Amino acid sequence: MEHLEQKPFPADFLWGAATAAYQVEGAFDEAGKGISVQDAKNFSNPVHNTTVASDHYHRFREDVALMKSLGLKSYRFSIAWTRIYPDGVTLNPQGIIFYNQLIDELLKQGIEPLVTLYHFDHPQALQQAYGGWYGEQMIEDFKRFVQTCFSEFGDRVRYFMTLCESNNVVLYPDLIGGVPEGVAVEAWRFQVSRIMALANARVIALCREMLPQAKIGPCIGYAVAYAATCAPQDVLAAMNEDEFRTFYPLDLLCLGRQNPTVVSFFAQRGVDIRLAEHELAELKIAQPDFIAFNYYQSNVAKYCPPAGQEIQPGFNSDGQKGGFKYPHFPGLYAGDSNPYLERNDWDWEIDPAGLRIACRKLYDRYQLPLMITENGLGACDSLVGGKINDVYRIDYLQQHIAQMQLAISDGVPIWGYYPWSFMDVMSTSNGYHKRYGFVYIDRDDHQLKTLRRIKKASFYWYQQVISSNGQQLFNQESCK
Numbered sequence: 001m002e003h004l005e006q007k008p009f010p011a012d013f014l015w016g017a018a019t020a021a022y023q024v025e026g027a028f029d030e031a032g033k034g035i036s037v038q039d040a041k042n043f044s045n046p047v048h049n050t051t052v053a054s055d056h057y058h059r060f061r062e063d064v065a066l067m068k069s070l071g072l073k074s075y076r077f078s079i080a081w082t083r084i085y086p087d088g089v090t091l092n093p094q095g096i097i098f099y100n101q102l103i104d105e106l107l108k109q110g111i112e113p114l115v116t117l118y119h120f121d122h123p124q125a126l127q128q129a130y131g132g133w134y135g136e137q138m139i140e141d142f143k144r145f146v147q148t149c150f151s152e153f154g155d156r157v158r159y160f161m162t163l164c165e166s167n168n169v170v171l172y173p174d175l176i177g178g179v180p181e182g183v184a185v186e187a188w189r190f191q192v193s194r195i196m197a198l199a200n201a202r203v204i205a206l207c208r209e210m211l212p213q214a215k216i217g218p219c220i221g222y223a224v225a226y227a228a229t230c231a232p233q234d235v236l237a238a239m240n241e242d243e244f245r246t247f248y249p250l251d252l253l254c255l256g257r258q259n260p261t262v263v264s265f266f267a268q269r270g271v272d273i274r275l276a277e278h279e280l281a282e283l284k285i286a287q288p289d290f291i292a293f294n295y296y297q298s299n300v301a302k303y304c305p306p307a308g309q310e311i312q313p314g315f316n317s318d319g320q321k322g323g324f325k326y327p328h329f330p331g332l333y334a335g336d337s338n339p340y341l342e343r344n345d346w347d348w349e350i351d352p353a354g355l356r357i358a359c360r361k362l363y364d365r366y367q368l369p370l371m372i373t374e375n376g377l378g379a380c381d382s383l384v385g386g387k388i389n390d391v392y393r394i395d396y397l398q399q400h401i402a403q404m405q406l407a408i409s410d411g412v413p414i415w416g417y418y419p420w421s422f423m424d425v426m427s428t429s430n431g432y433h434k435r436y437g438f439v440y441i442d443r444d445d446h447q448l449k450t451l452r453r454i455k456k457a458s459f460y461w462y463q464q465v466i467s468s469n470g471q472q473l474f475n476q477e478s479c480k
C-alpha cells in the first residue's frame, strides 16, 4: 500500500537504544554477584567473556552521559538476576545498589528506563539444581527475583519487559545453558516454552498487583518467513515456520492458547504438548500491555519432505559470508537464502521492508501496541585516525526507521524503537569481532586496551534523527 501522506512519529515516541547485562556490564563476580549461565561459558568459548565486557558496571555514569549527549529518550537494559540473587535464592543487597544508581542516573538525565527482567542469564546454581528453564521450580524462583525488582525499582521504572526472545532461546538451547543430559531436544523445547509462558503470566499478574501504573510485555525475536516460491507447498512451509517459531510461543504469551497446527503435528508423532486447562486459564488472564520484538532479518521457507534429514538451526560464527547452514525440519519447512536481498557478513539478510511486514502481521494478529526493542547491523568496525565511519550502519538503520514510519502510517501503534546496541557489547557468539553500537569500545577479543568510548558516525546521525523526531533520516550531512 502506497501512502499519499505519511504519519509523523508520535510526539512522545521513545527513541531508545538497548543493551543486556552480561554483554555490557563486566564485573562478573564483583559486589557479591553470582555466576550466571553466561559467565559459565567463559571457560569454554574463547570469545565469550563476561569478565570485563564493556566495563559498564564501573563506567555507567560516563555511559549515561553519552546517552544524554545522544539525546536518548529511553534506554533498554537488563537486570542481572545473579547480582540480586547470586544463587537464585539468597538476596544480595549490593546488587540492588548498582541498579538504583543506574536508574537514578538515567532519570537525572531525563532518560526513561525500559527494564528487561530476563536476558539469557539465570543463575548457574539453578541450572545445576534443576536444569534452569526446564524445571517447574524456575517459575517461583523467577517470581521471587522479579518481586524484588518491582519493590526496589518500581517506584521509578514505568516500562518492563519480561523474558527476552523466549521463542529464540528454545531454538538455540545453548544460549541458555543447554539441554540436560538424556532429554530430547523437542521435549525440552516445549517444556521450556510452557515454563517461560507461565513465568511470564505470573510476573504480569504480580505487576498488576504491585505496580498497576506500569506497562509490561513479553519480548520475541521475529524473523518474518517468506515463501521461497508461490507454489502452495512453499506457502504452507512459510506458514509453518511463522506458526512454529513465532506464533506458537506468542499465542501462549498474549492469547493464552495453543496453536492447533503445532499441537496436532506433535500429537501425530506421539507427543502430547497440550497444557492443562488451569494453565491456559492463567495465561489468558495475564494480558500484556504491549509486544516487544527484536528484528534483524527475514527468512525464506521452502517445502521440506517428511522423510528428509533434520538439520537444526545454527550460526555463522566467524563472519565469513556463505558459512551459514539453513535448518531443515522434515514435514515442516527448510530455510533458504533470499535472492532479492543483500546479506551481512554473518549471512543475516538485510530486509528493511520485512520490518514493516512484521509490524503489520503482529498487530493484525494480537492487536497490541508494539515496541521494536532490537534492530541493528553487526559489522567489523575499523578505527581509522581515531574515527569510525560506519556509513553501512547508518544506511541499515535509516532504511529500517523509514519502514517503521510506513508501518505507523499503515495504522500500527508503535511506542518505541531501540536499536541494538547503544554501545559495542560482547556478541554472544562473536565477542568484539561483531559490533553494533553507536559508541565504539576500544578493546578486542584478545586485548582490553583502553576501553575508551568513541562516538561513531552513526552516533551523530542518530542524534539528528532523535532531535528531529524522525524527520531528518536521510541527511548525511549530519555525519561527522
Ligand code: BGP
Binding pocket: 020, 023, 164, 165, 168, 221, 294, 374, 378, 420, 426, 427, 428, 429, 430, 434
Ligand atoms: C539478540 C539478542 C541480543 C544480541 C543480538 C545480536 O537475539 O537478544 O542479546 O546478542 O541478538 O546477536 P549477535 O551478537 O549474535 O549478533
